Amino acid sequence: MxxxxxxxxxxxxxxxxxxxxxxxxxxxxxxxxxxxxxxxGALANPEFNPTMTSQELLEEYEDNRKAQAALSRSDRDGIGCVMTYAAASPAARATTDLSAVPADARVSLLTMDDHELKALAAAGPSKVRKWLEGKQHGIFGVPNVTTSAKTKAVSAPLQPPAGMTLQEQMVWRVQAHLGKPDHSTEFRIA
Structure with missing residues (x-):
């Protein structure tokens, strides 16, 4: 107490x-x-008069979110496709779906030799994204993506040259179809 x-x-x-x-x-x-x-004394509250309704703001937000998601999804698909193609064996490369890769990058990818593909497969996703965009990527031994305006399409003969293995014939056919607008529809899975 x-x-x-x-x-x-x-x-x-x-x-x-x-x-x-x-x-x-x-x-x-x-x-x-x-x-x-x-x-x-208390500070005066700032005055704010919104110019958009909450519904318009929500619609704009959803549109921006969908556009960003579609862009990042296509980037991921292209990067994954390039890394899968570069890491695959020469026999598996002929059947790899390259539809997610931009046309200019596809041309560069299909004309690379094994050393360049090995370096591309060892690179990280950020460097592969830069390579796909045609920017300076910093991957040693891998050429930059060239635009199709700089390269001219060469018409290929209808039959592959004699003495090629089945794998070489498949690669030859893929390279022969590069100039066509529907060159990747034959390999599309879905």
Whole structure:
């Protein structure tokens, strides 16, 4: 009981001490507030008048989100397709679907040798994305993607040259169809 009375007395002393400190602070700072105009009042809230309704804002957000998702999905598909093709064995490359790869990058990809494909397969997704976009990618031994305006399509003979293995004939046919607009429809799975 005695301990409770002492605790209550200390609490009252502390509360009055806080009040005394606030009073002393106001006494010292009052002249400065009067001269410099620091009233300590609440700040005025900024005024905002929206020009769009919440429904319009939601529709715009959804459109932007869908566009961004489609862009990143196509990037992922192209990057995955390039990395799969580059890491595949020469026999499996002939049947790899390259429809997600842009035409200019597809031309460069199909004309690469095994060392360039090995370097491309070892590169990370960010470097492969830069390679697909035709930017400086930093992959040693891999040429940049050239635009089709710089390269001219060469008409290929109808039959592959004699003495080719089945794998070489398949690669030859793929390279022969590069100039056609529907060159990747034969290999499309779905």
């Amino acid at each position: 005695m301990l409770k009375a002492i605790a209550n007395a200390l609490a009252r002393l502390f509360k009055s001490g806080i009040g005394a400190l606030r009073w002393a602070e106001n006494l010292v700072l009052a002249p400065f507030r009067a001269i410099f105009g620091g009233g300590g």
